[in-house]
Amino acid sequence: MHSRAFTSIVFLVVLSSCYVPGRGYPESQFDLVLESRLPKFFDPGGHISPVGYKARVEYYSSPESVRVIIRDPSGHKVFDKQDKFSWHPLDDKDHPAAHFPSYVVVSFDGVVDILEQRRAELFLYLTDEKRLWDALNPGT
Numbered sequence: 001m002h003s004r005a006f007t008s009i010v011f012l013v014v015l016s017s018c019y020v021p022g023r024g025y026p027e028s029q030f031d032l033v034l035e036s037r038l039p040k041f042f043d044p045g046g047h048i049s050p051v052g053y054k055a056r057v058e059y060y061s062s063p064e065s066v067r068v069i070i071r072d073p074s075g076h077k078v079f080d081k082q083d084k085f086s087w088h089p090l091d092d093k094d095h096p097a098a099h100f101p102s103y104v105v106v107s108f109d110g111v112v113d114i115l116e117q118r119r120a121e122l123f124l125y126l127t128d129e130k131r132l133w134d135a136l137n138p139g140t
Contacts, residue, residue, distance in 0.1 A: 027059045030124045032068070032115070039126060041108035042070055042079050057115065057124055059085075066106055081108050088114060089135050103132060112136065 032039070032055035038048055039055070052073025059066055064086060070079035088103035104115045104124075114136075116127040 027061055029059075030057045030117070030122050031055070032057050033123050033125050035125065037126060037128075038070070039068065039106075040113045041068075041106070041111040044111055055079075066104070068106065068108070083108050088132060090132065103127065105136065 034050035034053050034055060036050065037043070037046055038050045038053060040046075053070060054075075055068060055070045057066060057068055060082075064084045065082060066085040067082040068079065069077060072078045083106065085104050085106045088105055091103055100120065101116050101118045104117075106113055106115060114127045114129075114132050115124045117124055
C-alpha cells in the first residue's frame with residue numbers, strides 16, 4: 001500500500017517538474033532550417049543573410065502555444081518569443097498533423113510567417129509558396 005502511494009507521489013513530482021509556467025508541457029521541438037531567408041517576424045525586410053543563424057521551434061501543451069528561438073552566427077540569442085500558432089487554412093481540418101507536408105501559421109508582433117513540415121522528421125522550413133500565402137489573404 002505504501003509503495004503505491006510513494007509511486008504516485010514520485011510520478012506527480014516528475015510530471016509537475018516537466019511543466020513550464022506560462023507555456024504548459026513541452027510537446028515537440030524542431031530545428032527551423034534557414035535556407036534562403038530568416039523568419040519574417042525577425043527580419044521583415046529580408047535584409048539579413050541567414051548564413052550562420054540557427055533557429056528552434058518548440059510547441060507546448062497550452063492551447064496552440066509556440067516558441068521560436070533564434071541565435072545569431074556567434075551563438076547569441078537574438079529572438080526568443082512565445083505566441084499562438086494555427087494550422088494553415090489549406091491543411092486537412094480533421095487531421096492537420098497527420099499528413100505531409102503540413103503547414104503552421106505563426107505570428108509574432110503582428111508579423112506572420114508559414115512553417116512547413118515536409119516529412120516525419122525534426123525539421124521545419126520557411127515557405128514562400130504563393131498559393132499558401134494567397135490563402136491567408138483571400139482576394140489578393
